[in-house]
Amino acid sequence: MTATGASRMIQDRALRPTAKGLPEHIRLNNRILVLQLLYRAGLQSRADLARETGLTRVTISDLISELMGENLVIELGQRQESRPGKPATLLDINRVAFQIVTLDLSGHTRLRGAVLSLDGAVLSSSGLELSGARGEAAFNKVAELLSQVIASATAPILGVGIGSPGIVDRAGVVRNAPNLGWRDEPLQTRLQDITGLPVRVVNDANAAVLAEHSFGGADHDLLLVKVGHGVGAGLLIGSRAILGERFAAGEIGHVVVGTDDGPLCACGKSGCLEAWLSVPRLTSAIQAATAAAANAADAELATHQILTEAGRRLGIILAPIVGALNLLEIVLSGPPELLDGPLSTATTQTILSRTMATETGDLTLRMTEQGQDIVLRGAAVMVLSAQLGVS
Amino acid sequence: MTATGASRMIQDRALRPTAKGLPEHIRLNNRILVLQLLYRAGLQSRADLARETGLTRVTISDLISELMGENLVIELGQRQESRPGKPATLLDINRVAFQIVTLDLSGHTRLRGAVLSLDGAVLSSSGLELSGARGEAAFNKVAELLSQVIASATAPILGVGIGSPGIVDRAGVVRNAPNLGWRDEPLQTRLQDITGLPVRVVNDANAAVLAEHSFGGADHDLLLVKVGHGVGAGLLIGSRAILGERFAAGEIGHVVVGTDDGPLCACGKSGCLEAWLSVPRLTSAIQAATAAAANAADAELATHQILTEAGRRLGIILAPIVGALNLLEIVLSGPPELLDGPLSTATTQTILSRTMATETGDLTLRMTEQGQDIVLRGAAVMVLSAQLGVS
DNA sequence: CATGTTTGTTAGTAAACCTTACGAACGGAA
DNA sequence: TTCCGTTCGTAAGGTTTACTAACAAACATG
Numbered sequence: 001m002t003a004t005g006a007s008r009m010i011q012d013r014a015l016r017p018t019a020k021g022l023p024e025h026i027r028l029n030n031r032i033l034v035l036q037l038l039y040r041a042g043l044q045s046r047a048d049l050a051r052e053t054g055l056t057r058v059t060i061s062d063l064i065s066e067l068m069g070e071n072l073v074i075e076l077g078q079r080q081e082s083r084p085g086k087p088a089t090l091l092d093i094n095r096v097a098f099q100i101v102t103l104d105l106s107g108h109t110r111l112r113g114a115v116l117s118l119d120g121a122v123l124s125s126s127g128l129e130l131s132g133a134r135g136e137a138a139f140n141k142v143a144e145l146l147s148q149v150i151a152s153a154t155a156p157i158l159g160v161g162i163g164s165p166g167i168v169d170r171a172g173v174v175r176n177a178p179n180l181g182w183r184d185e186p187l188q189t190r191l192q193d194i195t196g197l198p199v200r201v202v203n204d205a206n207a208a209v210l211a212e213h214s215f216g217g218a219d220h221d222l223l224l225v226k227v228g229h230g231v232g233a234g235l236l237i238g239s240r241a242i243l244g245e246r247f248a249a250g251e252i253g254h255v256v257v258g259t260d261d262g263p264l265c266a267c268g269k270s271g272c273l274e275a276w277l278s279v280p281r282l283t284s285a286i287q288a289a290t291a292a293a294a295n296a297a298d299a300e301l302a303t304h305q306i307l308t309e310a311g312r313r314l315g316i317i318l319a320p321i322v323g324a325l326n327l328l329e330i331v332l333s334g335p336p337e338l339l340d341g342p343l344s345t346a347t348t349q350t351i352l353s354r355t356m357a358t359e360t361g362d363l364t365l366r367m368t369e370q371g372q373d374i375v376l377r378g379a380a381v382m383v384l385s386a387q388l389g390v391s
Numbered sequence: 392m393t394a395t396g397a398s399r400m401i402q403d404r405a406l407r408p409t410a411k412g413l414p415e416h417i418r419l420n421n422r423i424l425v426l427q428l429l430y431r432a433g434l435q436s437r438a439d440l441a442r443e444t445g446l447t448r449v450t451i452s453d454l455i456s457e458l459m460g461e462n463l464v465i466e467l468g469q470r471q472e473s474r475p476g477k478p479a480t481l482l483d484i485n486r487v488a489f490q491i492v493t494l495d496l497s498g499h500t501r502l503r504g505a506v507l508s509l510d511g512a513v514l515s516s517s518g519l520e521l522s523g524a525r526g527e528a529a530f531n532k533v534a535e536l537l538s539q540v541i542a543s544a545t546a547p548i549l550g551v552g553i554g555s556p557g558i559v560d561r562a563g564v565v566r567n568a569p570n571l572g573w574r575d576e577p578l579q580t581r582l583q584d585i586t587g588l589p590v591r592v593v594n595d596a597n598a599a600v601l602a603e604h605s606f607g608g609a610d611h612d613l614l615l616v617k618v619g620h621g622v623g624a625g626l627l628i629g630s631r632a633i634l635g636e637r638f639a640a641g642e643i644g645h646v647v648v649g650t651d652d653g654p655l656c657a658c659g660k661s662g663c664l665e666a667w668l669s670v671p672r673l674t675s676a677i678q679a680a681t682a683a684a685a686n687a688a689d690a691e692l693a694t695h696q697i698l699t700e701a702g703r704r705l706g707i708i709l710a711p712i713v714g715a716l717n718l719l720e721i722v723l724s725g726p727p728e729l730l731d732g733p734l735s736t737a738t739t740q741t742i743l744s745r746t747m748a749t750e751t752g753d754l755t756l757r758m759t760e761q762g763q764d765i766v767l768r769g770a771a772v773m774v775l776s777a778q779l780g781v782s
Numbered sequence: 783c784a785t786g787t788t789t790g791t792t793a794g795t796a797a798a799c800c801t802t803a804c805g806a807a808c809g810g811a812a
Numbered sequence: 813t814t815c816c817g818t819t820c821g822t823a824a825g826g827t828t829t830a831c832t833a834a835c836a837a838a839c840a841t842g
Contacts, residue, residue: 085819244717326635476788
């Protein structure tokens, strides 16, 4: 028995198509490929792009002229380098021709908004107090802030990106967001209708992990744990976000930690991660310990213990996840004065001691480099990805 | 500020291309699409396929004639149904023209091999005692069994699929398999050179989860826990296998369970999942308890307790994973007399009680329906997927 | 028996890529 | 200075793919 002419290796590229292919899909594919290269590296000639993509100079020229027609790409004069041959014309994404508007709805009391450049830099930002608004009132606050931010843009807007707390489905419907009092709120569609702009709504932790991935540079699988009023996570595997069957992936706040009970949680269970790790719980525990302490050294010690125990609890939850997914990179987002120190040290230690060292030896756990704007920037990544295929 | 002509929604289909697109890729895409439909549903006419795919009858006809030329598709006479119009010519994958050869190397003492039809049915099987062979000797045993099985095929062989324990990379190199004494063993390449057939080597648990996905029917994200001499898992998200950064995804056997210590594990830590749940540990614990019991009822009770506690420990490990990935379907593979009963009941209970009920309420945990042949059938899925793009 | 319907094929068109060829612009050598 | 090789970008023509339009074959029905 021998191999047959019928058998042909199917490359990874084409596995499991779910839709028919048409010539124009090739064009779109290559268009995105070119935009992606220009977006990441910038300042390349048509010939450079041809070499990198494997497409011919002819095809690249054609694509570029299309992109220049849309004002997405511009020529930036000739390369100065002294080489034989006709000098190359340098190209780049037209980074000032468009701007991106994003909102971060994850603050417990305050909504934030910003205008960003295509590079993800925050050009201007503003905010609006939620003042306890819920349901339709909260929606109106969001719409109000959005129109403010849109008005402050100084270039055509590529799209609007929004990071919302709670469970958000692929269509941008907020299935459930207790803080804002939303159930099945079709935020994306409604705001799209109001503004006439393309809008993308995603979960805040998912936006955050996208920001970390795109602007942090590393091409690893990534888990981002966002600690705030609650605890949530965003997960990126193979450069794509994991949403979960019911769009609730990353909702680890109410998973029970360990086998020795723990503090009572608002959800009714004991020992939930959120009951150990949320910002309100940590600050109040530290405050209480400090108040009860005899002196500054005691207070310091008690604080250290509280943070270490919280970090250990986080590590206990993360260890099975790290093992099951063979993760090598975990990022924390939240108040650095709480997370960056004993807490993160304890988390790393705990994960390493509870998993197989040979597989997780080079695990990295660190604070995000995106700071407070992480959700705003992640929402911008969503827009870039949706509108241009770039990230 | 308004939306611009430049912005265009990029559909999910084309997100993040990593390679250039060419006209022939369209053809491959559509070819796979057609094969997939025929493989799954079977017995359709060209016109049916055109309607389902959205391609025209002309294009379908052309594709079908290509596939018939390769003997992959055959005509099966005309549809008998009484309808107006010219009767349809029914088509199907030529399910008897090719066979698949697969090996399961995950048995602790015995290698298994089989010839399967394109449908994944086991046509014949054989085995070979490992007799403690390790390293090159183990490789020779594998090669010997493989040539036996290949010789017993009765039709051209589409390809060879192999499920191996240990850590297997994307190129089919067994990075580390302690049981077989392999380190960086390029199994796929070597066997491909020997046999002249396309060979695919994957981790046994990953093969198993593919089998469960393809033949189990459900289109959910899936976690399969394989309990044997060790404990491993295979994970499928969005119909694609998760391998992990170092190809060690699913290696949860040596993750520590709970915060109350536990049995000492061979790896040096205390309370590893494998130290609670592996088949040798369960059987010996049950044997000991039975021997020590005063009567049959006591023995029964002790056995029940041992299995319940093991199931609870599995649940403790799985709860964070289920929460983080928002999984709804977990499958157990292994000796049903151990797993199917108190153990799986306790696991389900534990997961539900340790996660947020609203998100995991409709969690399913069940035994596999694939039985002993799960790895053999999963390896066949790999071959189908690699050679035809079908699964 | 005529009509309408469905199937599968033939002929010609549009879109996307490719190959081949060429002018333009530069550095370096005769 | 002049010539030559190199590199860049563009032009012209060919190939592959899928599409539209049209048609013959085969059937059910009034």
